[in-house]
Amino acid sequence: MRIVTIEQFRDEKKRKNIRDDVDVDQTVLEIIRHVQKDGDNELRTYTEQFDGIRLAEIKVSEEEFEEAQALVTQPFIDSLRRAMRNIQAFHEVQKEQSWFTTSDDGILLGQKVTPMESVGVYVPGGKASYPSTVLMNVIPAKIAGVKKIAITTPPRRDGKVDPHVLVAAMETGVNVVYKVGGAQAIAALAYGTETVQKVVKIVGPGNVYVARAKKWVFGDVAIDMIAGPSEICVLADDSAVPRFVAADLLSQAEHDERATAICITTSKEFAESLKDEIEQQMKSVDRMDVIEKSITDNGRIIVVNALAEAFELVNELAPEHLQLMIDNPLDQLRFIQNAGAIFIGNYSPEVLGDYMAGPNHTLPTSGTARFSSPLGVYDFMKKSSVIQYSAQALESVTDAIITLAEAERLTAHANSIRVRKVDGNAQ
């Protein structure tokens, strides 16, 4: 992995250009329109085209759920349940409450918090299997109080869904799983088909077609953030263990050739030994090709002169995952403005957060931590303002409202207050 200065690193980063993947968008829009028009038929056609299987049933059957349970190991189920308990405990704290205030003159103001009616969770298929995606998306929705939760995921070539995903669905209490992937799955969840019930919000990661489809249906339904390639940024000083940091960087690189693994360090010596350690460990990894490309393209060790400079760069990058492997990391937390999740100390590797710690692993990528939060219970609840004024309370603000309404030249607005003014005195 290359060692660079902060100046060299900043030079490497080019100005970002607006994304308008025109070809992808044309394909995606055509798929969406077809699914809107011809529902299940189109789902079957596209699934045959993209996943290489003609589906008899779009929905996973009772039998398939039972079959799945027989196909996974007991250690897997035990580990899954342990993760579930941790994820539930953390997310319970996020649940928001309705609130209101009252005043003597008859004013009640507040916000009513209500769960969304229905949510669709997209779970990627293909090479890997993602039971953890099921947990991280379904559990917060459940805690929010969402009644209808459905999962959609591309089928394998044998027409089955990965058993780990099905078991995770069962464990979280979801019994509606559709064998549909890609943009067609997003269209089905957004607009509904004979089999697929339309939902209010769509969450979950996916490839570029899924991401663009989510961007297009956004507004008709809610979506979570649009996830880019995974990133890790390790901030390390001499107190960090090169062997740990190397393993953590490689674990991110494993996800995707476009994944980014960066280490920012104040120590030239640490940079050197980390470089050696990475080269050592790379000899023994699986998925060598992916990891090598990701490390070569996006992996960097950045040597800075002081921690202050490091924090500045971190806030500039707003990394999805940040590991603070420095002296007294908790004391330094206040300097971190932008990061999806912050892992503190030598024994809190990012992988711990992927599965087990409890906080959500759906995190803002590509610098969006400047304005986005981890997925949470708050993403599945919404608020309604509540306003009650008495005749007397309204009377006391009548003139002020009329003044402002007329400043905005909205006379019918002023009138809706005036009609009450007359009457208001009589009450």
Added chain:
Amino acid sequence: MRIVTIEQFRDEKKRKNIRDDVDVDQTVLEIIRHVQKDGDNELRTYTEQFDGIRLAEIKVSEEEFEEAQALVTQPFIDSLRRAMRNIQAFHEVQKEQSWFTTSDDGILLGQKVTPMESVGVYVPGGKASYPSTVLMNVIPAKIAGVKKIAITTPPRRDGKVDPHVLVAAMETGVNVVYKVGGAQAIAALAYGTETVQKVVKIVGPGNVYVARAKKWVFGDVAIDMIAGPSEICVLADDSAVPRFVAADLLSQAEHDERATAICITTSKEFAESLKDEIEQQMKSVDRMDVIEKSITDNGRIIVVNALAEAFELVNELAPEHLQLMIDNPLDQLRFIQNAGAIFIGNYSPEVLGDYMAGPNHTLPTSGTARFSSPLGVYDFMKKSSVIQYSAQALESVTDAIITLAEAERLTAHANSIRVRKVDGNAQ
């Protein structure tokens, strides 16, 4: 205004089709690219083209701020300040706190809440003037702790900005106001120019070009909801006052020909007297043309058989503004799932919420209240998860994590735990 049954009303609503205003998008994308490439020059060109004025300075000057103060009345300033106090009081309650939990075995988990660095507020220009837009967007951002707040608004043909807007900006403590509107303003805020500083989030209402531009830059920056035409839904029984309801419906219709004013009532008699009252009041309104078109196209009085049916329809519509003008309205609140803001009783007209009550007037439109909330302080803060495990705590979950990582076939993930396992015992 036409009186219809719930069945007739549902028939009228056609299936929604996905929006891809191709022509608008092409224009918008071209504007965005030009502004990205040639900054201020393009801002001047487009402002000349769309607003009919060649700008010397893009930024409002000290002198113009002072000039504005001289141009507005004292009653306006007093009313504005009164509104500000109410808006501040309500939004203070929304401020979120960081939190964490700890456990004996050395686990610290939590979420750090951080304000966004910078926000751009789009304030529409044209026919009307929108000082209230300034208050409703700037105040929550200020309370969240956003340091850099800038306003952008199209200039008038004389190159000036509406004085009410400038005074509102000053009162809320914003001294950066750009004389730029349309898609070019959104592009400037998203990517920056020589004069305009790029921001992390863009909020505020606008025309279709502004809305589409926001949709395109979404992802590179955060945006608030994309607002459609304004809507009011009044749920009324015999306890409601036709004169009040009529005035409230007309006040919405005044906004826009595409605005929607609906009354759902359980009383045929009320429906009839409301119809008459509306015809009466329509004789004396300004902006007759706008109101007439809006009422004819979208205004309906829907007679239902029971309140239960009314609540069902309300939740189906998820109106931006809902007025509950029925017996014991607070008792009925629990039946409302989807609404932007709920106005309770005969003396809480929607107009009260536009300016004075305190809750935000930026509300989800077009049924998006199914999944969106009113603009609030929470829209200007974001969360970072915080995870700290001790060596011992990590040791206790090591096997479970490795099991899950291997189920997802991510061996480098498993390795980032393994390297610590060995060492973990030694600590």
